[in-house]
Amino acid sequence: MRIAETDEAHSLRGPIDRPALLTICGIIEREEPLATPALDDYLNPTVVEVTLDDGLCSAESARIDIQWTTHADYKFHYTDSEGVNFRWGKHPHDGDYIHVSGLEHYHPPPDATSDPNDVEESCIKQSPEALVTRAVLKLWRVAYHADSYAPLNAASNPP
Amino acid sequence: MSNRIPPDEFEDINEAVGEEWESETTPYERIRHVIAHTYTPASADTVAEDARTSPKTARRHLNTLAEEGFVITTTGNHGGTVYRRSPESLVVEQAADILEHVSTDELVTRVAEMRDQLNDYRDEYGVDSPEELTIEQANQTLTEPTSEQSEIDAETIRDWQTTRRNLAFANAALSIANAERFVDGDLHSTDGSVPA
Numbered sequence: 097m098r099i100a101e102t103d104e105a106h107s108l109r110g111p112i113d114r115p116a117l118l119t120i121c122g123i124i125e126r127e128e129p130l131a132t133p134a135l136d137d138y139l140n141p142t143v144v145e146v147t148l149d150d151g152l153c154s155a156e157s158a159r160i161d162i163q164w165t166t167h168a169d170y171k172f173h174y175t176d177s178e179g180v181n182f183r184w185g186k187h188p189h190d191g192d193y194i195h196v197s198g199l200e201h202y203h204p205p206p207d208a209t210s211d212p213n214d215v216e217e218s219c220i221k222q223s224p225e226a227l228v229t230r231a232v233l234k235l236w237r238v239a240y241h242a243d244s245y246a247p248l249n250a251a252s253n254p255p
Numbered sequence: 256m257s258n259r260i261p262p263d264e265f266e267d268i269n270e271a272v273g274e275e276w277e278s279e280t281t282p283y284e285r286i287r288h289v290i291a292h293t294y295t296p297a298s299a300d301t302v303a304e305d306a307r308t309s310p311k312t313a314r315r316h317l318n319t320l321a322e323e324g325f326v327i328t329t330t331g332n333h334g335g336t337v338y339r340r341s342p343e344s345l346v347v348e349q350a351a352d353i354l355e356h357v358s359t360d361e362l363v364t365r366v367a368e369m370r371d372q373l374n375d376y377r378d379e380y381g382v383d384s385p386e387e388l389t390i391e392q393a394n395q396t397l398t399e400p401t402s403e404q405s406e407i408d409a410e411t412i413r414d415w416q417t418t419r420r421n422l423a424f425a426n427a428a429l430s431i432a433n434a435e436r437f438v439d440g441d442l443h444s445t446d447g448s449v450p451a
Binding site: 107108110111112113114115116118119138139140141142165166167168219220221222223224225226227230231234235237238241251252253254255 | 262263264265266267268269271272273275276285288289291292294295305306345348349352353356357362365369409410413414416417418419420421422424425
């Protein structure tokens, strides 16, 4: 029962927001030449599927799945051909993620763990979808050039 | 743009993307972006902060957007004006996007499919709306604490709400397409009902 309760408390609030998904598609098309966004269903979309021409580290291909709700809760979930997963999220977690003070959090690689001890505070603190989307693309690109997963939740890109 | 250009250095990701956004957009564009998907009323100060502009600038542009019908204003709990996206303007915008990308025939088919899906939810769960399902689920958790359905239901509730909302947009598009047919047809009607 405890597990079921936890999952319930961790849901995104509200329906998926088609208008926001369309906006996010537009931002990705403009900002990242290696990324191709598409809605899973144009009329009744539940997710933006972003195909990346290259994966991080040894992965040859990768994908980011994006959900965004009418309450501006979100998930940006990365998965690649090497089976590596991680996710930036914003939604209530009932205080279960002991290292996370607000709603924004990060499920680290390699398996995007939901273990309450391992979920980290997210370095992304902005709210508008323009800024969250740009931040995700920028962090991905830094990690891509560094050939490392480490920069994905590091706020800075030092020289 | 080359795929091999290394990303710029930055101290803080939030500042970095904020400054980029600021340099590529006007305050008006940023305020419009922020309020476009603000569905619960927000103060001009809150919008200003997200849009990286001053409250005074935000208020001025929000009032312009309200005059254009993009935004709705109400009086907040503390007596100040609060702003949110006009649902009417949102529906018209989504309908226009749908008509631009989807044929009327496909729209008719898909609207019927989505209606069927909503009926299936009603039949399967024996309630009329996802909100009722939420209440029922809460009651069930109280009376049957061993129930293992919670996780499934959270996703079902969201899918139900999402489909209902997207059907509303699709229905609006279909109505506009039908209305346009007759409004436009009046201009060159040849069916004999209009005297030559």
